[in-house]
Amino acid sequence: MKIVNQSLPKMDGISLVTGKPVYTDDLAPKEALVVKVLRSPHPHALITSIDKGRAEKMPGVVCVLTHQDVIRKPFTRAGQAYPEMSPHDKFLLDHRVRHVGDDVAIVAAIDEKTAEKALKMIKVTYEMQPMVLDMETADTMPPIHPEEDIKALANFGHDPAHNIAGRVDFELGSVDEVMPECPVVVTHTYKTQGQAQAMMETQRTYSYLDVYGRLVIVSSTQIPFHVRRILGNALDLPLSKIRVIKPRIGGGFGSKQTVHSEFYPALVTMITGKPAKIVYTRREVFRGTTSRHAMTFDITLGADRDGKIRAIDMKGIWDTGAYGEHAATTLGSAGKKVLTLYNKVEASRFSGKAVYTNHVPGGALRGYGVTQGIFALESAMNELAETLDMDPVALREKNMIRKGETTKLYNMVTKGAGDAPMYMDSCLLEECVSRGKALINWDQKRITPQRHGNKVRGVGMAISQQGSGLPNIDMAAATLKLNDDGFFNLALGSTDIGTGADTILTQIAAEALGVSMDKIVLYTADTDVTPFDSGAYASSTTYTTGNAIIDAADKMKSAIVTAAAAYFQTTEEHISYQGDQLICYHPEDSITLADFANKITYSTMHQQLCVTGSFIPKKAAPPYMAGFAEVEVDLETGKVTPIDFVGVVDCGTPINPRLASVQAEGGIVQGIGLALYEEATYTRTGKLIQDTFMQYKIPGRADVGKVRVELLDGYDETGPFGAKSIGEVVLNTVAPAIADAIHHACGVRIRQLPATPEKVFMALREKTLDKK
Amino acid sequence: MKLNTTINGMPKNLEIRPDDYLVDVLRANGYLGVRQGCDTGNCGVCTVHLDGKSVLSCVLLAIKAEGHEITTIEGVPQQAATIANFFVEQGADQCGYCTSGTVMNILYMEQLVEDPTEEEIKHFLKGNLCRCTGYASQLRAIQAYFNLRRQQKSEGQVPRGGYEDENRKPESP
Ligand code: FES
Ligand code: FES
Numbered sequence: 001m002k003i004v005n006q007s008l009p010k011m012d013g014i015s016l017v018t019g020k021p022v023y024t025d026d027l028a029p030k031e032a033l034v035v036k037v038l039r040s041p042h043p044h045a046l047i048t049s050i051d052k053g054r055a056e057k058m059p060g061v062v063c064v065l066t067h068q069d070v071i072r073k074p075f076t077r078a079g080q081a082y083p084e085m086s087p088h089d090k091f092l093l094d095h096r097v098r099h100v101g102d103d104v105a106i107v108a109a110i111d112e113k114t115a116e117k118a119l120k121m122i123k124v125t126y127e128m129q130p131m132v133l134d135m136e137t138a139d140t141m142p143p144i145h146p147e148e149d150i151k152a153l154a155n156f157g158h159d160p161a162h163n164i165a166g167r168v169d170f171e172l173g174s175v176d177e178v179m180p181e182c183p184v185v186v187t188h189t190y191k192t193q194g195q196a197q198a199m200m201e202t203q204r205t206y207s208y209l210d211v212y213g214r215l216v217i218v219s220s221t222q223i224p225f226h227v228r229r230i231l232g233n234a235l236d237l238p239l240s241k242i243r244v245i246k247p248r249i250g251g252g253f254g255s256k257q258t259v260h261s262e263f264y265p266a267l268v269t270m271i272t273g274k275p276a277k278i279v280y281t282r283r284e285v286f287r288g289t290t291s292r293h294a295m296t297f298d299i300t301l302g303a304d305r306d307g308k309i310r311a312i313d314m315k316g317i318w319d320t321g322a323y324g325e326h327a328a329t330t331l332g333s334a335g336k337k338v339l340t341l342y343n344k345v346e347a348s349r350f351s352g353k354a355v356y357t358n359h360v361p362g363g364a365l366r367g368y369g370v371t372q373g374i375f376a377l378e379s380a381m382n383e384l385a386e387t388l389d390m391d392p393v394a395l396r397e398k399n400m401i402r403k404g405e406t407t408k409l410y411n412m413v414t415k416g417a418g419d420a421p422m423y424m425d426s427c428l429l430e431e432c433v434s435r436g437k438a439l440i441n442w443d444q445k446r447i448t449p450q451r452h453g454n455k456v457r458g459v460g461m462a463i464s465q466q467g468s469g470l471p472n473i474d475m476a477a478a479t480l481k482l483n484d485d486g487f488f489n490l491a492l493g494s495t496d497i498g499t500g501a502d503t504i505l506t507q508i509a510a511e512a513l514g515v516s517m518d519k520i521v522l523y524t525a526d527t528d529v530t531p532f533d534s535g536a537y538a539s540s541t542t543y544t545t546g547n548a549i550i551d552a553a554d555k556m557k558s559a560i561v562t563a564a565a566a567y568f569q570t571t572e573e574h575i576s577y578q579g580d581q582l583i584c585y586h587p588e589d590s591i592t593l594a595d596f597a598n599k600i601t602y603s604t605m606h607q608q609l610c611v612t613g614s615f616i617p618k619k620a621a622p623p624y625m626a627g628f629a630e631v632e633v634d635l636e637t638g639k640v641t642p643i644d645f646v647g648v649v650d651c652g653t654p655i656n657p658r659l660a661s662v663q664a665e666g667g668i669v670q671g672i673g674l675a676l677y678e679e680a681t682y683t684r685t686g687k688l689i690q691d692t693f694m695q696y697k698i699p700g701r702a703d704v705g706k707v708r709v710e711l712l713d714g715y716d717e718t719g720p721f722g723a724k725s726i727g728e729v730v731l732n733t734v735a736p737a738i739a740d741a742i743h744h745a746c747g748v749r750i751r752q753l754p755a756t757p758e759k760v761f762m763a764l765r766e767k768t769l770d771k772k
Numbered sequence: 773m774k775l776n777t778t779i780n781g782m783p784k785n786l787e788i789r790p791d792d793y794l795v796d797v798l799r800a801n802g803y804l805g806v807r808q809g810c811d812t813g814n815c816g817v818c819t820v821h822l823d824g825k826s827v828l829s830c831v832l833l834a835i836k837a838e839g840h841e842i843t844t845i846e847g848v849p850q851q852a853a854t855i856a857n858f859f860v861e862q863g864a865d866q867c868g869y870c871t872s873g874t875v876m877n878i879l880y881m882e883q884l885v886e887d888p889t890e891e892e893i894k895h896f897l898k899g900n901l902c903r904c905t906g907y908a909s910q911l912r913a914i915q916a917y918f919n920l921r922r923q924q925k926s927e928g929q930v931p932r933g934g935y936e937d938e939n940r941k942p943e944s945p
Binding site for chain 1: 789791796799804805806807809810811812814815817844845846849852853855856857859860861862863864865866867868869870871872875893894895897898899900901902903904905906907908909910911
């Protein structure tokens with residue numbers, strides 16, 4: 001391997017850092033109408049009247065649209081393969097609003113200020129409806145989706161009459177039989193908050209009609225092909241009339257796996273025929289898009305006294321907010337990609353329900369449910385270790401999955417898996433744990449917490465896995481074209497949202513074709529031009545799209561060999577493709593790829609070689625990680641300061657080790673935000689309090705301590721050149737490891753994130769009071 | 773109303789409204805390297821220089837630039853490219869959206885703090901948020917950049933100071 005497993009620089013890096021105009025709003029036509037959305041101030045209400053007359057008459061206003069002007073048809077905004085697993089429970093500009101920030105009306109005007117003024121001129125009268133703000137009792141409340149025509153295309157127990165967006169239940173063995181036999185049982189409840197994706201570039205889109213009258217959407221999205229389909233569905237347009245293009249993306253983390261900013265300019269362009277654009281404000285992102293689903297999980301673990309875990313029971317409630325976007329799928333991931341870590345249990349059970357509330361909708365956020373499930377289960381594991389008086393590392397070592405092992409659960413939870421055991425042949429979790437333990441100096445630091453005055457340091461750990469793409473669900477394709485002069489166009493529908501995917505995928509193509517990087521010209525994501533790709537989510541790009549490229553490269557090589565055989569007037573078995581050269585053994589001859597490409601383009605043969613490969617994952621290929629945290633707790637204030645975080649990751653063979661490491665560093669810091677800083681709370685009237693960066697605190701560079709990442713030298717035979725994924729797994733261990741480090745430092749358990757100074761301080765106080 | 777100002781060395785006379793923020797005026801006039809991540813002055817993405825000092829253009833009314841000199845990342849192409857090389861070398865260029873603001877603030881830091889320590893870098897740039905990188909790679913890149921500058925200075929190549937000392941070609945977008 002010459003090109004993969006090399007830390008090559010990101011191809012677009014210099015342009016991005018030096019401020020070149022490459023993002024959506026930089027490219028929007030200057031004359032585009034500016035679109036703004038009027039959003040609901042109420043968590044749950046019916047619109048009884050809406051008067052747009054004054055707004056429409058304002059000079060500079062081009063159109064004002066309300067529910068009376070648009071088609072009423074249920075759809076889901078969740079970007080998932082069709083049929084979507086999220087219920088079709090959303091209407092464009094509905095007459096019922098279901099959360100503060102829900103869309104009510106839109107204005108298009110010649111500039112932003114006019115549009116904003118016009119929003120204020122729209123008179124809406126609301127009739128309040130009962131608010132559902134507590135997920136625990138949501139299923140006893142009047143439904144927030146009483147309409148008849150909403151529907152679920154997939155069977156996840158959608159029961160809107162009881163505010164249930166979906167259920168996930170599965171069981172291996174019988175927990176009811178095994179649990180009572182266990183001499184040690186621990187049960188605790190854990191809660192995580194509605195974390196925001198907080199990508200730096202907010203959602204934004206512009207649209208125009210092309211010369212054929214087709215609707216062109218240029219959008220900051222992770223899912224161009226799903227955008228095309230979802231827009232077609234919502235606006236009742238044939239997909240052939242829509243083209244979706246994605247430029248550079250200023251971060252996604254799942255936020256742009258749900259269609260949001262695309263609808264409104266699209267509507268305006270369809271109605272007015274004019275280009276239109278929308279740029280979401282930060283507050284609009286917080287209130288009007290999605291966040292990580294908040295959850296409550298009850299975990300019960302049953303073990304023998306020697307630390308052998310025999311049964312795990314996870315029971316949870318998932319707050320999907322006003323719409324069921326990504327509800328059942330994130331919920332399911334919280335069990336499926338979590339319980340499989342402990343493959344030696346006799347029984348494990350998962351039962352969860354996702355409920356509708358009048359909160360900001362849940363959605364996709366890096367980790368996609370696994371983050372929440374791992375926080376709950378790994379926290380419980382650490383508490384079990386304490387109960388058993390056992391080292392948490394030793395507890396993991398005794399119970400976690402290892403190389404070459406499997407569990408029936410993998411078959412149960414992987415679509416289309418069949419019965420044949422899925423062995424985790426590439427699993428290096430054991431090495432992740434032992435290496436991380438050494439790097440943080442666990443054995444020494446875990447004995448006694450170090451204390452300096454009022455500050456105490458402790459260490460904690462957790463493990464995690466994730467998926468690599470979605471087996472038998474998500475597909476990627478790659479088109480390769482050989483040009484004169486011997487270079488290739490590589491067209492992909494995948495989206496680099498900042499991860500370096502474009503560079504990584506070019507490395508894969510160059511390696512597979514045996515040519516240098518500069519012989520590959522990549523073009524990504526234009527639904528008219530590039531082949532299908534599900535999109536940048538589920539940690540799939542390197543694995544799924546990478547494999548599609550290898551398939552395309554194989555096809556290209558054999559197409560070249562076939563053409564070369566004709567050129568040399570021989571048969572294919574006498575031709576050897578060697579990247580820059582084609583060798584013919586009989587008759588003995590050779591030609592450079594460049595000359596050959598010129599020949600078939602211009603002279604001898606006149607043909608265009610163009611092939612498309614595709615790939616769909618068949619088997620779970622989870623990446624694994626062990627995370628070790630060291631924190632300092634100020635006993636006087638309850639403030640927790642991260643000191644050191646060690647993440648050791650098994651992502652198979654990293655295609656680009658440096659980009660993979662930086663992915664991991666970034667994911668860990670998002671985990672630190674989840675663990676310590678990022679609060680999402682609501683007023684009693686259902687308004688999200690932290691709805692700007694003033695109140696919602698993502699970690700800054702002085703808030704994160706040292707972050708250290710080591711990638712192990714793994715290899716998964718199903719991955720492109722041995723690669724598995726890395727994008728999401730890296731976030732998950734942070735919160736439970738930090739929570740355990742806090743406990744190690746000062747003896748308090750934080751079971752509800754984030755571990756703010758206030759929570760830690762109160763818990764410390766309670767502890768001292770208990771002692772007295 | 774009119775705004776008389778200098779942008780990247782070029783005198784400009786721009787039509788603005790009294791309540792326009794500088795970021796919007798700059799972007800509307802083609803300085804698209806100025807990006808925006810919030811509108812509350814909390815993320816640093818919109819950082820530009822006013823008379824050589826970092827300001828947050830999302831909370832600064834454009835009219836405040838009357839008679840002053842604005843520098844955007846387009847005005848410091850060589851310096852930006854030098855820093856960008858270190859960012860790219862360290863993989864600190866993920867989505868890249870935050871980086872033009874960070875680069876501008878690095879250049880400002882350079883004028884105030886000679887040879888900054890790790891702590892000084894973290895402190896000085898703490899208003900520049902990045903959601904992608906986790907900052908570690910940025911720190912490595914920034915340290916490498918200052919190592920280069922130290923070396924250049926000790927070899928007498930560059931006088932002390934940021935862009936002000938270098939030959940800037942007026943550049944309009
Ligand atoms: S855009 Fe100005 S500080 Fe965020
Ligand atoms: S690189 Fe994406 S926000 Fe900094």
